[in-house]
Amino acid sequence: MKRVTMQDVAKLAGVSKSTVSQYLNKRYDYMSEETKRRIENAISELGYQPNIVARSLKQKKTSTIGVIVANILHSFSTKVIRAIEDFCNDNDFHVIVCNADDDPVKEANYINMLRAKQVDGLIVFPTGGNLELYEMMIEQNFPLVFVDRIIDGLSVDTILLDNEKAAYLAVEHFVNCNHTRIGIITTSLSRKVTPRIERIEGYKKAMLHFGLPIVDEYIKGVDLDYIQNALNTMFSLKEPPTAILAGNDLVLMEILRYAKENSINIPNDLALIGVDDVPFAPIFTPALTTIAQPAFEMGEKAAQLLLDKIKNEHKEQARIHRFPPTLIVRETT
Amino acid sequence: MKRVTMQDVAKLAGVSKSTVSQYLNKRYDYMSEETKRRIENAISELGYQPNIVARSLKQKKTSTIGVIVANILHSFSTKVIRAIEDFCNDNDFHVIVCNADDDPVKEANYINMLRAKQVDGLIVFPTGGNLELYEMMIEQNFPLVFVDRIIDGLSVDTILLDNEKAAYLAVEHFVNCNHTRIGIITTSLSRKVTPRIERIEGYKKAMLHFGLPIVDEYIKGVDLDYIQNALNTMFSLKEPPTAILAGNDLVLMEILRYAKENSINIPNDLALIGVDDVPFAPIFTPALTTIAQPAFEMGEKAAQLLLDKIKNEHKEQARIHRFPPTLIVRETT
DNA sequence: CTGAAAGCGCTTACAG
DNA sequence: CTGAAAGCGCTTACAG
CATH class of the missing domain: 3.40.50.2300 (Response regulator)
Incomplete structure (x- = not known):
C-alpha cells in the first residue's frame, strides 16, 4: 500500500510541490488555467489524498478538538456531543470524544493524550479531580470550555443549566x-x-x-x-x-x-x-x-465559544453561561 | 503558549535529541543511569509532552482507528462503540467515532477524512452506498472490518448477529x-x-x-x-x-x-x-x-480483528463472523 | 506565475 | 553508551 505523496503529483503534473500545495489550498491568485488542469488531472489519476498529519505538523494546528465527558451514560452528555459534532462539522473541525467514566485518572490520561495529539482545544465536563491540569491549561492559555460543572476558583467559560x-x-x-x-x-x-x-x-x-x-x-x-x-x-x-x-x-x-x-x-x-x-x-x-x-443549544454554544477562542476571536472575560430549563408535563404528576 | 520540544529537553539535559527519543521509547539498553536521570529531570522541569503528530508522520502510523456507524441512534451501535473503545484503550489505540446518519455522502466524507488523518484502520457499519470506496480500501489492503451489514461481493471480515x-x-x-x-x-x-x-x-x-x-x-x-x-x-x-x-x-x-x-x-x-x-x-x-x-462481544471481536490486521497478525481469509442472539422473556409476551 | 529551500518535531539506521 | 544526519509529507516566505 504505497501512499502517493504531493511529490508524485508534482512530478506527474510537471510542476513543483509548492505549486501543488498552492493549488490544494486554493491560492490560485496567479495560477494559469493550464497548470490547474494539469494538477487536477494528476491528482485524480493517482488518487492522491493529502496527508493531514504532515500538514498539521507544519501548520501547528490540527483543526481537531477533544471532548471529554464525565459520564457518557447520561442522555444529556450524548445530546451535547451531537450538537458539538454538528457545529464542528459545519466549521470543518473534527472532534474526538472521550468518556472519563467519572474517573479523574482516566480524565487526566485523556487530557494528556489529546494534548499530545495536538488538539486545538478542549471541551470538558470536568470530574473536578484534576485541578493542577485544569490550571496548567488556563495558564498556558489553551482553548478550553467547561460544560455542566463549575470548578471553583478557575476562570473558564462554563456552560450550565440554570x-x-x-x-x-x-x-x-x-x-x-x-x-x-x-x-x-x-x-x-x-x-x-x-x-x-x-x-x-x-x-x-x-x-x-x-x-x-x-x-x-x-x-x-x-x-x-x-x-x-x-x-x-x-x-x-x-x-x-x-x-x-x-x-x-x-x-x-x-x-x-x-x-x-x-x-x-x-x-x-x-x-x-x-x-x-x-x-x-x-x-x-x-x-x-x-x-x-436545552442540550442542543448548550452544546452548540460550547463549540461556538471554543472555536472562537481557537480563532482568537473570543476576547471577553471567561464567565458562566446559564441556560433555562423547561417543564414538560405528562402523566407522572 | 510556546510549546516545549524534544530539542529543549535535550539542551537542558545536556544530551542529543536522539538520546531523549531513545529514552522516551524506553530503549534504555545501553543508557547510563545518569543520563536517564538527567533526561527525566529535564522533562518534568519543562513539563515536556511529546508531539504525537510529529511521531506519527515519521512512523507512518497513528495508533488511531476510525469507527463509522451507519446510525448512532441504535442502542446496538452505542454498545458496540463502547466495546471497541475499551478494547482499543487496553491496546494503546485511540478511536475516532463518526456517525454517517444513514447517508452515503456523509459516509464517504468520513472515510476520506479519516484516511487523510492517517488512521491505521477502519471499522464501519456500511451504509452500502459507497461500493467504489470500499473496493478501493480492499484493493489497497487497508485494514477494514465491517459490522452489522454484508456488502455483496466484497471480501471483508464482517461481524454479524445470527x-x-x-x-x-x-x-x-x-x-x-x-x-x-x-x-x-x-x-x-x-x-x-x-x-x-x-x-x-x-x-x-x-x-x-x-x-x-x-x-x-x-x-x-x-x-x-x-x-x-x-x-x-x-x-x-x-x-x-x-x-x-x-x-x-x-x-x-x-x-x-x-x-x-x-x-x-x-x-x-x-x-x-x-x-x-x-x-x-x-x-x-x-x-x-x-x-x-451480544453487542459487547461483537464490538470486541471487531476491534480484535482490526488490530490484528493492523499488526499484520491476521492472515486468514476474510469471512463472516456470526454471533448468537438471546431471548429475554419479560412481560410483553 | 512558479520553484528552491527551510523547517514543523519527531525517529532511526549508522558511525564511533 | 551517545550523537549527527536524513527524512516523514507537507507549507510558506522569498526570490525571480
Whole structure:
C-alpha cells in the first residue's frame, strides 16, 4: 500500500510541490488555467489524498478538538456531543470524544493524550479531580470550555443549566398538584458536582418560597448503587414523600425500577419528575413528566465559544453561561 | 503558549535529541543511569509532552482507528462503540467515532477524512452506498472490518448477529404462547440492509417451520416515519396480528407509541418482542421481552480483528463472523 | 506565475 | 553508551 505523496503529483503534473500545495489550498491568485488542469488531472489519476498529519505538523494546528465527558451514560452528555459534532462539522473541525467514566485518572490520561495529539482545544465536563491540569491549561492559555460543572476558583467559560430554576419548576409544579411532602434524590454529593448541589439548593429555596418545611429525610444524594436503599428508607418513614424530583436520568430510572418492583403506583402513590427529558419519556406508561435541558443549544454554544477562542476571536472575560430549563408535563404528576 | 520540544529537553539535559527519543521509547539498553536521570529531570522541569503528530508522520502510523456507524441512534451501535473503545484503550489505540446518519455522502466524507488523518484502520457499519470506496480500501489492503451489514461481493471480515436465529427465537416464543397471527415490522427494505432482510427471512422460515401461513399483510418494512401508518393498516385488517416482532429498537419504540396512543393493551391485545435489549426494557410497564445481541462481544471481536490486521497478525481469509442472539422473556409476551 | 529551500518535531539506521 | 544526519509529507516566505 504505497501512499502517493504531493511529490508524485508534482512530478506527474510537471510542476513543483509548492505549486501543488498552492493549488490544494486554493491560492490560485496567479495560477494559469493550464497548470490547474494539469494538477487536477494528476491528482485524480493517482488518487492522491493529502496527508493531514504532515500538514498539521507544519501548520501547528490540527483543526481537531477533544471532548471529554464525565459520564457518557447520561442522555444529556450524548445530546451535547451531537450538537458539538454538528457545529464542528459545519466549521470543518473534527472532534474526538472521550468518556472519563467519572474517573479523574482516566480524565487526566485523556487530557494528556489529546494534548499530545495536538488538539486545538478542549471541551470538558470536568470530574473536578484534576485541578493542577485544569490550571496548567488556563495558564498556558489553551482553548478550553467547561460544560455542566463549575470548578471553583478557575476562570473558564462554563456552560450550565440554570439548575436552581430547574428544581424550582419541579417543586412549583408539585405544589400546584397539591403535594406538600416533596423529596429530591440525586447521585452522590461527595464530589461536590455542581448540578447536584445546585438542584438541591434550588429545591430548598423553592420549598421555603412555598412555605413548606425542609425535611432532611426527604433529601438524598447517594451513589446509584445505593438508591434502592435510600428509597427503602424514605418509604419506611411514618410520612413518606408523595412526590419526588429525580436529580438526573439515571436516578429517574432507579426510581422507576423501585416503583415497579414495589408496586408503587405512579402518579397515584407517588408523583415523579425527572431532570433530563429521556427519549422514552413520552411512550412510558405513565408518560414521564420531565424537566428538559436545552442540550442542543448548550452544546452548540460550547463549540461556538471554543472555536472562537481557537480563532482568537473570543476576547471577553471567561464567565458562566446559564441556560433555562423547561417543564414538560405528562402523566407522572 | 510556546510549546516545549524534544530539542529543549535535550539542551537542558545536556544530551542529543536522539538520546531523549531513545529514552522516551524506553530503549534504555545501553543508557547510563545518569543520563536517564538527567533526561527525566529535564522533562518534568519543562513539563515536556511529546508531539504525537510529529511521531506519527515519521512512523507512518497513528495508533488511531476510525469507527463509522451507519446510525448512532441504535442502542446496538452505542454498545458496540463502547466495546471497541475499551478494547482499543487496553491496546494503546485511540478511536475516532463518526456517525454517517444513514447517508452515503456523509459516509464517504468520513472515510476520506479519516484516511487523510492517517488512521491505521477502519471499522464501519456500511451504509452500502459507497461500493467504489470500499473496493478501493480492499484493493489497497487497508485494514477494514465491517459490522452489522454484508456488502455483496466484497471480501471483508464482517461481524454479524445470527439474524435468522433471532427471528426464529421470537416466532418460537410467540408460538409457545399460542399465537398464530404473528407479524414483523422493520425499517425500510429499499436499501437491502442485511439485518432487516435476514430477520424477515428468518421470520418466514420460522413460520413455515411451525406450520403457520405467511401473510403478506403481517410483514412491513417501512421508514420510521411511516410506521404509525403501517400499524394503522395492519390493525384495520379483519384479522390483525396478535403478536409482533419489532425489527430493531427504534421500531419497537414506534410500536410502543402506537399502542399507547391507541389504547392497545400489551400483552393482552398484542404480544410484542423487540430485537435489541434497550436499557429501559426491564423498568417498562409491562417489562419488555427482547432479543439481545451480544453487542459487547461483537464490538470486541471487531476491534480484535482490526488490530490484528493492523499488526499484520491476521492472515486468514476474510469471512463472516456470526454471533448468537438471546431471548429475554419479560412481560410483553 | 512558479520553484528552491527551510523547517514543523519527531525517529532511526549508522558511525564511533 | 551517545550523537549527527536524513527524512516523514507537507507549507510558506522569498526570490525571480
